[in-house]
Amino acid sequence: MGLHPLLRQSGASVTGWNQLMNRRRNIKLLLLAFVVAVIAGLCMGIAMSWIASKVSYTQIAQFTGSLYSRHPELEQVLLQGIHDHSTADVSAGSELLHRYRYTEHLLDDRNRQLIITGSLGIWMVVFLGIAVIMYRLGKQREARVAGLTSYLYSINQGMDRVLPRTGEDEYSFLEDELYKTVVELRQTRELALQGRQILADNLADIAHQIKTPLTSVSLMTELLADNIRNSEDGLYVENIHNQLGRLERLVSSLLTLSRLDAGTLEVQRYPVDVYAMLTSAAEPLVEVMERRKQTLILQSTPAASYLGDFHWSTEAMLNLLKNCSEHTPAGGIVTLSYEQTALYTKIVVEDTGTGFAPEDIPHLFERFYRGKNARKDSVGIGLALAKSLIEKQNGRIRAEERAEGGARFVVKWYEH
Known part of the structure; x- marks a missing residue:
């Protein structure tokens, strides 16, 4: 460099x-x-x-x-x-x-x-x-x-x-040069921060402009679906509705990543109850997992907490749960467990699915990376977004293969 x-x-x-x-x-x-x-x-x-x-x-x-x-x-x-x-x-x-x-x-x-x-x-x-x-x-x-x-x-x-x-x-000349360099770099940094803020504002505006027609189209597809629910056209309308939902989630994820890159994403540092956060993260997937005949096991004791942001922690864990559910066959199990130590609070998300190819593990958290077992409609930003949100809250994440088969994600939220 x-x-x-x-x-x-x-x-x-x-x-x-x-x-x-x-x-x-x-x-x-x-x-x-x-x-x-x-x-x-x-x-x-x-x-x-x-x-x-x-x-x-x-x-x-x-x-x-x-x-x-x-x-x-x-x-x-x-x-x-x-x-x-x-x-x-x-x-x-x-x-x-x-x-x-x-x-x-x-x-x-x-x-x-x-x-x-x-x-x-x-x-x-x-x-x-x-x-x-x-x-x-x-x-x-x-x-x-x-x-x-x-x-x-x-x-x-x-x-x-x-x-x-x-x-x-x-050392007088060196002292003068250091001072001038620091002043110039400080001004450059301030300009860069202003540019990041402008970029974040523009991205937010673009995302808002995209979401408005998406919301309108989504509402119209719902109305159409109510009118032609039992006809062949109803399947197409439902398909469109699902794709619109996927597009909305993609726009939201890209906007979040852009805010992370620009340094404008604000995270709180308050005590987060692990069980409540995991319950909130799993709630949107309960119906989907029931349709897939999958079982979700969530440990409820003992109590554990860490300093972080409840909302963005929920977003990160939701992406991990989605990944596990998408790669677990019917009848499979997704398990959430956690423990608290003096140094960190650990959360483990694991499944009984297909697991990872060994060559994919070093690249799983790279943006737009699609592994060998990735779904056809996968974009490859869910795990990257989860990793960025976790690290933003002083956490670390790693992926590994379970000895019994399947994937395991280990998240540690550090106290300091």
Whole structure:
């Protein structure tokens, strides 16, 4: 299925903007990494200089203090030696130290631990600083994405919510595109709903215009039937009357399906007594089933109910009962049973007729589908209408073959 043109256009714009923002983000990250490296280098240099100065000062203080404590008269000589930097003094001192095996490595071993510890400490501080910055940036991105996601979710739930505006950032363009797309789609939806309402009104008007002459013709056929009841012409008139009734039912079913498609069919949600509803659905078929020598068994206990529309539930069950009666031979049985659980109320309609062909079961509820065992005058909308009416009331229906032979329809009306 293709995307809506607005979404395609917005998606292309957002893709280009995301590429631009990714490049900008990468440049910013590179600059940030460069700045952090410079700062870390400066901090490391300052720290190493401080550590080296501290070590040197400690060593000079130790040497000076040791010599001064033994020869106080050399105070001025010691101070002058510290102040003046003589190459000859360095060479003489180095020769003396090497003579007694005091080398640079000995002093390096003493100071290495202090320098390494200081360096690690500085880098840990730098790392923690970067981690804190990245964490805060990540949380900001998560908050922005969560805000946009929440906005889209509320729109999908049908809530008229204004997109909260924030400062300029990498998601600003996406935010603007989402808002424009939602506004356009909302306007498109409103126009579509208006079109559906106009269609439903037109269909209702057409159905009314069709029903008016049908009713007149039906009344005239009844009058004719009264006058020529016992003649051969009476059979033709009765035939016409039956076909007119069938045509009226077909027009009514098509109108109901059209209202379902247009979303203009209103259903109530009140407690429906299952036994009363099934009795109402079976009543129009009692005389027909008696003529066909069929038996209708209706469970009367225990009491059960569900939230739904009594009228449209009756219409749906009537179509299921008609289907069972039409495919059940003389002497057959049509059974209605039900039960209520904590999750749903289940109604089972089954017969002892010819049942379903296995290849027909997946298509039984498709409109205008006629199975292998369908009657010649069947249009194929009764089961489709029943399914639509049931699902409109938060119900589900499935068809299956009985183990003993015959058809079974299982309807579940869910509480939630």
